[in-house]
Amino acid sequence: MGEGAVTASLLIFLFTYTFIAVRNIPGVPLDMPAGALVGAVLMVATGVLSLQEAYIAIDWNTLLLLLGMMLVVAYLAMGGLFHWIASCLARRSLSPFRLLVWVVLLSGFLSAIFVNDTICLLFTPILLPLLRSLRLNPIPYLIALATASNIGGQMSIMGNPQNMFIGNHSEISFARFFLLLSPITLIGLALNVAVIAWIYRKELASPASPVEIGPNDLLPETDRPLLIKSLAVVAGMLVLFFAEQPYPLVAIGGAAVLFLIGNRKPELAFRKVDWTLLVFFASLFVVMRGLERSGWVRLVLEGSAPLLQGSPAQVVAVLSGVTLVLSNLVSNVPAVVLLEPFVEALPNPDLGWLTLAMSSTLAGNLTLVGSVANLIVVSLARPEVEISFWEYFKVGAILTLLTIGVGVGVLILEARFL
Template structure:
């Protein structure tokens, strides 16, 4: 098992890239293990294992089937899947929402000859915006809440504004999706156990409580491992350990870069005010993605709100602005190869427009 996991980690392209960067930086700076935020890694591990439990117990499939059985046109399909992506990403993270819903939509789209690029773009945008609303919706939120010791009320006071804006944006984008009548074939109902739903809900709550230091991280860690072993012990090896390894290297790399005088001076120059920090976070996210950007900027600035808004909005824009964007493109490449070019054009165009719009909204109105 360990050998297989090691091989999977080594094969991961992102791990190869960060490992290469890490090795190059060794010639300039020594790594410091204290740069690794262990609590963030453990919280991510808990969430990933809970997500495996969710998939194993058919909870997401249950809701997906429920939606498909209650639609009559393409716009309704898009609307429901966008809604599920927006709300689901708040709980099971944007990555899981995309991995689950994009292939599902493509399967339906092929069955009824529906457009793929635009709806998949909406599902991805919904996942990015929705995940920004909760402290466990995406890795950067997990890190920022842990790093700045943000309280739940303080976090929600920021995210609720993005929630309202996100709802309006997604409603408009869904309405712009062409409507095509379909005659859907009823999907056989999927059975789920009430106790599984209760268990999963309870585990999410415990992880949330541990994130805000109400309880020790060891409490959900022990219970999550125990529950996953009870449901299916094979789930433990299904976790994307390459993502956890990537985060370990992110922390080390950012720490090493941050201690380089030329980098420190440049960043300090760029983040003198909340507004400049906000814009800098967006800009850096477009190049290295919003997760490592959050880790990097947080080392130099104490204003949570500016960085939170910057990396949340910064997930829009380029394909690399968010790891979730790359995951969506990967799903399209696998399940609808002929749509790759169209997806890149439509996705990038939509994201750039939304990015500019949200920057203006944030600077002028919020």
């Protein structure tokens, strides 16, 4: 590669990550997916990569896995699973604190199976009318939904897009990944409840004032046959995941089965797919391959190698710190893609991958813009509820430091088994 192409690749990378980090630059109508796509096109247009090399750079396994899970979740939503869960909460006489516990547990554990971004997308519009009917301050519960979905998502390869990427690039089995990160999730969810309950202790001390919910206010009719079929398909997929069948094939295969037996037009499920997220991922892979071809990644690897060649405790602590900072500069998904070569070069890549999964996901709780899940909750709630940056940060900062501290400690203890 010529010197001009090397320089071009670095400039394009900086251009792309400016839009990822800043997200909305005044006067420039480019968001994260659009900025990444422009960067990918420039990598080809300037000769850094050929068009064929750009095609090869795209990680189709991760995209197929994400697409399959989105389609399966769409069928669960059409079957009424998430509204049924909300109806169960609405019919129970819950104190504000107990409702908080349920929101954290449900969003946390469902995110481990169905992708945290999707859980936030589906639950936010369901949770709002429930809170309105109980005349409760929605802010602590919405923050709990976002933060718990991030914490729960780190437990499973299916939990979030960056974990899907890690699952496809590491040799860690689905069961081992789940087993080693579950303790961090369980402790993290308990800390989530404790931190929010302490910060909003006055709001949670007031008893709820329920208002009768009409049949059409919150709970549309559940399609029981479709829901049973969808849950059966999910159960089969989980068995295949634990049996170490190819993740992308299982996910897209589950979606294909639902196309055949779901008795709903597949186009209804396709409408619920977040196509911009898929475009963002594909573009990001091309940009990173262009940067890798330039040699800049190799130079950075050689310079930082001494920091990541120490004891397991040092590796976990240093990599977690780097990931925490990087995830809040450029978001957690790009941070994982960016750090992949560093993890592959470690003496114990499995420990590095688990550290990256833990720290990149939990780092998303630090600020309002730290993860896509946070942004989804805020944007869907905005017509009714305004969550400011500082309102979120007073929970997120404490929670992130506590949970990453727990994560580092647990992984250091588990390092002897890796």
